[in-house]
Amino acid sequence: MASIEVRRDACVGCGACVPACPFGVISMEDGLAVIGEACTLCGACESACPYGAIIIRTGEAGGGDLSEYSGVMVLAEQRNNEVDHSTLELLGEASRLAEVSGEKVSVLLMTARPGNWPERLISHGADIVYVAAVPELERYRTEPFSRIAERVIREKKPAVVLAAATTTGRDLMPRIAKYLETGLTADCTELAIDDETGVLLQTRPAFGGNILATIVCSDTRPQMATVRPKVMKALEPDSSRKGVVEEIGILPGDLESRTEILEWLPLEEGEVDISEAEVIVSGGRGLKSPENFALLRELAGLLGGSVGASRAAVDAGWIEYPHQVGQTGKTVQPRIYLACGISGAVQHRVGMQSSDRILALNKDENAPIFEFCDHGYVGDLFEVLPLVIKEIRRRLG
């Protein structure tokens, strides 16, 4: 069922909506617009409000005219005014999906300074770049970003909306999906268009990676999904590709926020975030003690990589939780993942299985990890690792 709502955070009590209402059902109470029972949801107040504070939500699950929606929209993610690589991956995937239906790929970039990114996004596959640029959009904050994105989506009516399954995407998308009363599938690893129905088939691991579930959102639009970073492939940039850049106006109410970033504490120098690492040397219960993690640190240091761990090692207190890989830790996709003394339980596997190359060192030849690694080495890590370090030093000179 459709409903109307006055956003308490955005309404400033200006009263512009009161005369705009053809039915005279809006009143002001304590500096807030209040919509009376007799409202017909005609929408006159929604367009009269200068602050975007009045919102009419249409269509419960099962309603709405689906044919009005077309194309794939990507919500770009940026940090320090640089677009994240995950956005380029999504554009690659969006192009692939849109090709099937011959529809357009758009991207919404909310940022403080777009620089030359609109052109670069076009070269990576976007047909339309919507740019909302004001200084207040420097860092991601839930309310301004979700409000602007919601409005753009309502206006442009994409059939599919994608964002990366990062801390940003996973904060932003559920909020928008609720505003739009539509479905959202989390952390997808595979997307496809159903030949017959044209709906988006969204596949994701669930139950700790034990199953792959395919999910659809047939009756509401847009179909929304967050997509695991580093799974989809970006297109080779092509500067001859043509596209349109459209500016998105900011309404004063857009930037209101009940949260504020007081301080930003970047990861310490040298403390590479494992979800970004190119090489990960990871240790499990087989390491036996916290001191032995020094071996892994030394090896990771030589390779310019990071140290990961199984939950068993984290629970034992040998290394801190931010290093944990797996279902309840981080998902990583390095070029090389070297697992030392890790059995390869499914909860660990889901966090590292999409690494380009998995190497495993374990003294038990029946360890499950040998069933899915690329190269397995049956040996005692305490004997082998020191020699690995020595050999690398020798070869690197």
Add this chain to the structure above:
Amino acid sequence: MRFVVVVKQVPDTAEVRIDEEKGTLIREGVPSILNPFDEYAIEEALRWRDELGGSVIVVTMGPPQAEAVLREAVAMGADEAILLSDRAFAGADTLATSNTLARAVSRIGDVDVVITGKQAIDGDTAQTGPSIAASLDWPQVTFVGKVRQLGDGVMVAERYVEDGCEVIRASLPVVITLLKDANTPRLPSLRGKMKARKMEIPVWGIDDLGLEPGKVGLDGSPTRVVKVATPEASSGGEIHRGEPGELAALIVDRLLGGEVE
């Protein structure tokens, strides 16, 4: 300060087995547990209540047996528990779930902080918290690794993101989703266990919450699972055996990827 912690009963995914022939989950005999992340959510609420006074109310939506996780929370020290259970709630996706949970929060009334776990280990979506916040039109702070300060209408919390940590101030009421970094959950006390055993837990259904059927359960869920498959069993890699020195040389070949030598 009034806290609502929403908790979920989940199958212990470590115990889930696959029926290789049918490619389905074997759920029989799989124990149901309190979602591991939610223990941290409960603990965080208890700590702040102990410091500031007030109450902690735990809420779950699920079948009648989901009551067990509420009793677990009461044993840890929660003051009140409410079970949201109704046939109409069955088959809910995150949108329908959060509609139901958000309405319960409104009905409880005067709530300052809603805490959820980071994610449930069955669905792994991490969507319920933000979706509750949107339903209530409250601010949200997700992926909270530490709550620094709470009181006087504000919360200051650390939000852990990919490249660091944001220190965020939010006005109350607020919804937060909590990481395991935040605390170490306490064990249930003897007194808590006694209380949990005896406590009458109210059950709220769709009419108590005043929700329309189209907003909850399967009918209120825009998403549907259309296929379930087991991940391809990979054939396994190349297995190397040998003296430590030989193995080390092979590993180094791979690690350096032929770029050196």
